[in-house]
Amino acid sequence: MMARDVVVTGIGLVSCAGEGIAAHLAAFASAETPRTDATTFAPYPVHPVAPLALDTQIPKKSDQRQMEPWQRLGVYAAGLALDSAGVKDDAGFKAALQLIVAAGGGERDYAVDGAILSGLRGAAEPGAFLNERLLNDLRPTLFLAQLSNLLAGNISIVHGVTGASRTFMGEESSGVDALRIGHARITSGQIDTILVGSSYNAERPDVMVVHEMGGFLLKPAYRPVFERGQDEHHADPQGGPPGSLGGFVLGSAAAFLVLEAAEHARARGARAFARLMPVANDRVARAPGSVAASLTRLIGEVGLERPDLVLSGATGLADLAAEERAGIQAALPGADIRATGDLVGHPMETAAPFGTALAAALCAAGTAREVAITSVGHRRGEGVIRVGAA
Amino acid sequence: MAEPRSSSTHDAQGRPLVAVTGLGIVTSLGRGAAENWAALTAGRSGIRAITRFPTEGLRTRIAGTVDFLDTNPLVAPLLSERFAAVAAEEAVAQAGISAGTGAAGFPGALFVAVPPVEMEWPQREALAQAAGGDGAITYAGLQQAAASRRFDAWHDLFIFGTVADRLADRFGTRGSPISLSTACSSGATAIQLGAEAIRRGEMAAALCIGTDGSVNPESLIRFSLLSALSTQNDPPEAASKPFSKNRDGFVMGEGAAALVLESAESARARGAPILGYVLGCGEKGDGFHRTRSSPDGAPVIAAMRAALADAGIEPDAIDHVNAHGTSTPENDKMEALGVSAVFGERAGRLPISSNKSMIGHTLTAAGAIEAAVSLLTIRHGRIPPTINYAVPDPALLLDVVATARDARVSRVLSNSFGFGGQNTCLVLGDEPA
Numbered sequence: 001m002m003a004r005d006v007v008v009t010g011i012g013l014v015s016c017a018g019e020g021i022a023a024h025l026a027a028f029a030s031a032e033t034p035r036t037d038a039t040t041f042a043p044y045p046v047h048p049v050a051p052l053a054l055d056t057q058i059p060k061k062s063d064q065r066q067m068e069p070w071q072r073l074g075v076y077a078a079g080l081a082l083d084s085a086g087v088k089d090d091a092g093f094k095a096a097l098q099l100i101v102a103a104g105g106g107e108r109d110y111a112v113d114g115a116i117l118s119g120l121r122g123a124a125e126p127g128a129f130l131n132e133r134l135l136n137d138l139r140p141t142l143f144l145a146q147l148s149n150l151l152a153g154n155i156s157i158v159h160g161v162t163g164a165s166r167t168f169m170g171e172e173s174s175g176v177d178a179l180r181i182g183h184a185r186i187t188s189g190q191i192d193t194i195l196v197g198s199s200y201n202a203e204r205p206d207v208m209v210v211h212e213m214g215g216f217l218l219k220p221a222y223r224p225v226f227e228r229g230q231d232e233h234h235a236d237p238q239g240g241p242p243g244s245l246g247g248f249v250l251g252s253a254a255a256f257l258v259l260e261a262a263e264h265a266r267a268r269g270a271r272a273f274a275r276l277m278p279v280a281n282d283r284v285a286r287a288p289g290s291v292a293a294s295l296t297r298l299i300g301e302v303g304l305e306r307p308d309l310v311l312s313g314a315t316g317l318a319d320l321a322a323e324e325r326a327g328i329q330a331a332l333p334g335a336d337i338r339a340t341g342d343l344v345g346h347p348m349e350t351a352a353p354f355g356t357a358l359a360a361a362l363c364a365a366g367t368a369r370e371v372a373i374t375s376v377g378h379r380r381g382e383g384v385i386r387v388g389a390a
Numbered sequence: 391m392a393e394p395r396s397s398s399t400h401d402a403q404g405r406p407l408v409a410v411t412g413l414g415i416v417t418s419l420g421r422g423a424a425e426n427w428a429a430l431t432a433g434r435s436g437i438r439a440i441t442r443f444p445t446e447g448l449r450t451r452i453a454g455t456v457d458f459l460d461t462n463p464l465v466a467p468l469l470s471e472r473f474a475a476v477a478a479e480e481a482v483a484q485a486g487i488s489a490g491t492g493a494a495g496f497p498g499a500l501f502v503a504v505p506p507v508e509m510e511w512p513q514r515e516a517l518a519q520a521a522g523g524d525g526a527i528t529y530a531g532l533q534q535a536a537a538s539r540r541f542d543a544w545h546d547l548f549i550f551g552t553v554a555d556r557l558a559d560r561f562g563t564r565g566s567p568i569s570l571s572t573a574c575s576s577g578a579t580a581i582q583l584g585a586e587a588i589r590r591g592e593m594a595a596a597l598c599i600g601t602d603g604s605v606n607p608e609s610l611i612r613f614s615l616l617s618a619l620s621t622q623n624d625p626p627e628a629a630s631k632p633f634s635k636n637r638d639g640f641v642m643g644e645g646a647a648a649l650v651l652e653s654a655e656s657a658r659a660r661g662a663p664i665l666g667y668v669l670g671c672g673e674k675g676d677g678f679h680r681t682r683s684s685p686d687g688a689p690v691i692a693a694m695r696a697a698l699a700d701a702g703i704e705p706d707a708i709d710h711v712n713a714h715g716t717s718t719p720e721n722d723k724m725e726a727l728g729v730s731a732v733f734g735e736r737a738g739r740l741p742i743s744s745n746k747s748m749i750g751h752t753l754t755a756a757g758a759i760e761a762a763v764s765l766l767t768i769r770h771g772r773i774p775p776t777i778n779y780a781v782p783d784p785a786l787l788l789d790v791v792a793t794a795r796d797a798r799v800s801r802v803l804s805n806s807f808g809f810g811g812q813n814t815c816l817v818l819g820d821e822p823a
Contacts, residue, residue, distance in 0.1 A: 149808070170550050213545040379546065379551065
């Protein structure tokens with residue numbers, strides 16, 4: 001079995017911290033409180049995406065109109081990644097470029113949903129009423145803005161990335177899976193190049209309904225990820241002491257990486273930001289201590305010994321964050337752990353690709369020689385990603 | 391220098407050969423491979439009037455629903471999980487491979503194609519009701535209802551990873567299960583991901599599933615609004631007519647198929663019967679349009695050729711094409727164009743058939759179900775018909791199998807194409823290439 005080195009040759013980042021590599025390095029260095037909007041979706045704070053000049057990456061207004069925000073964010077960040085890899089105008093490169101996207105689904109039409117729900121209350125024949133309203137009120141193209149695989153589809157259309165795409169779903173762990181499979185396909189010689197990434201729009205009320213069920217959202221204000229858990233406003237669904245659970249603050253973000261076989265990058269004279277090592281992830285049954293043990297084992301599996309930094313994708317749920325830190329410390333005593341949630345919030349599927357892209361940027365800037373990225377999903381999945389200087 | 395040769399355990403490129411040692415199927419035609427095979431070769435249709443929900447006012451009122459399995463609540467993710475579990479139970483039993491919650495579990499990972507997950511209308515209504523009041527319902531009201539903690543169990547129901555999570559628990563698969571979508575080629579992609587993992591030597595086996603239980607009002611209406619569905623409701627069984635001149639859209643279907651993929655080396659070592667091989671996988675993206683193929687058919691052609699090249703065979707080595715054949719004007723035209731380009735004048739005498747004529751378009755599950763049917767076709771030497779082929783489209787120069795046909799079938803090309811420029815093709819065979 002071949003084992004080729006895999007390098008990161010393109011990085012595209014968008015979040016509340018801004019867009020591009022420099023903005024995110026600056027935000028990381030400043031360690032300031034991330035931009036937060038605690039009023040629009042109160043009682044839920046969110047980290048809203050910085051304003052984007054969409055035309056620069058999505059030139060056609062017709063394309064912009066066909067997409068909902070989560071797709072526009074992702075297509076935008078994918079364009080930044082292609083630019084930074086120097087391949088935006090290389091049709092041949094993009095025609096061979098594979099694509100894995102980690103994504104959930106798209107936005108709904110909130111006004112239509114509200115009107116239908118209001119009307120259903122008094123409807124004599126609810127089934128017929130629902131049919132009629134959906135048929136008349138749903139925009140036909142909204143479906144395509146919702147389908148999980150249509151972020152990849154839009155990247156193909158807007159940027160001409162047409163190797164072939166696959167979309168992985170399943171919240172946080174799908175972002176790790178995307179990196180793992182992308183890396184494995186290159187290192188084994190199955191492919192030479194792949195664009196891997198994800199996008200998440202937090203500024204939408206439907207996801208807040210889903211994550212309020214289960215009590216996963218932090219209210220009413222942002223607090224640093226590892227300080228959450230004493231928040232008095234958070235009710236414990238299991239009936240434990242109020243405020244013991246913490247919660248996450250959703251953040252709008254997108255992150256894409258161009259991954260390439262090192263020899264392929266060298267041959268075209270491309271700059272390697274960093275090396276991506278084999279990705280390790282697992283899904284252990286959740287029981288006290290199991291997440292910590294899993295992380296410790298995965299850190300060993302990827303061969304991490306002395307990273308300069310650990311970028312944790314901790315969601316903000318206090319018990320999981322504590323396990324995550326314990327698992328990291330057991331394998332890497334004294335490690336410097338920073339939560340990406342304190343930079344961009346929790347962007348769900350995008351958390352691991354974001355951490356990995358930031359790590360590659362930190363390596364390229366000489367800020368770090370080796371970085372570990374950790375992911376513990378709010379319901380399942382643990383992952384460790386290792387990025388080193390090129 | 392001698393030509394590279396395949397062996398009983400490795401293909402001509404030196405990669406582990408990927409065998410299929412178990413398969414399971416659920417469709418509107420029934421439960422299990424035997425029931426489905428009997429119905430498919432008898433030309434029976436599983437398309438019927440929808441009874442699951444009121445269809446008043448809808449232009450399309452038919453589907454290939456799986457009505458003999460249900461869940462509580464009846465929502466797409468639970469139905470999809472149920473179909474997948476039934477199909478996978480059959481597949482692992484046939485493979486005689488370890489699976490389940492025991493210490494050993496299944497010796498590989500899970501790759502499952504699942505439909506996109508969303509909260510559905512009955513649940514939205516329940517939240518709206520809990521929100522109370524007489525004023526207009528808004529999402530803020532739904533959020534307040536959710537904060538009552540009464541609906542916490544629905545969180546897991548309506549996030550994307552849960553179906554795979556529960557299947558992974560049930561079958562004891564290893565590592566992080568992958569939930570995936572490539573729209574209507576998802577089932578084929580699940581198989582491709584499993585085959586690639588085995589070829590990389592990461593695992594001895596993979597459990598690959600495509601499942602779809604999303605015939606509900608909103609899903610149906612969304613496809614209807616894109617004018618993708620047949621509106622020829624009466625009689626239901628005549629609506630899906632791939633490659634016919636009077637085809638007018640697809641019919642939604644439900645179901646699942648599961649394949650146990652295994653390295654041939656592992657299968658032989660444990661003496662498992664080999665049902666066939668995944669010889670090649672090919673894919674190609676299309677950046678032309680969100681729902682339409684490039685007019686020249688280049689990506690469709692490239693995907694078919696990539697599958698043949700991956701299998702290390704020439705077009706002449708294909709005996710049968712299990713078509714995507716959705717019965718939409720666009721798909722069948724583009725698929726015929728692609729088949730003609732890849733197979734040349736032989737396209738006119740290469741038997742092609744669409745299972746969707748009987749089970750409808752099972753969407754996320756289609757690629758997996760049709761791969762399973764392709765393997766049954768090889769095993770039985772009998773090609774299931776494309777029913778309702780009464781008025782052939784004269785523009786499509788294909789040998790459409792209108793009634794079940796006995797033929798020696800050694801290698802099948804199974805096509806899957808989807809919205810978003812997804813094109814995935816598989817080559818399945820009885821022996822290594």
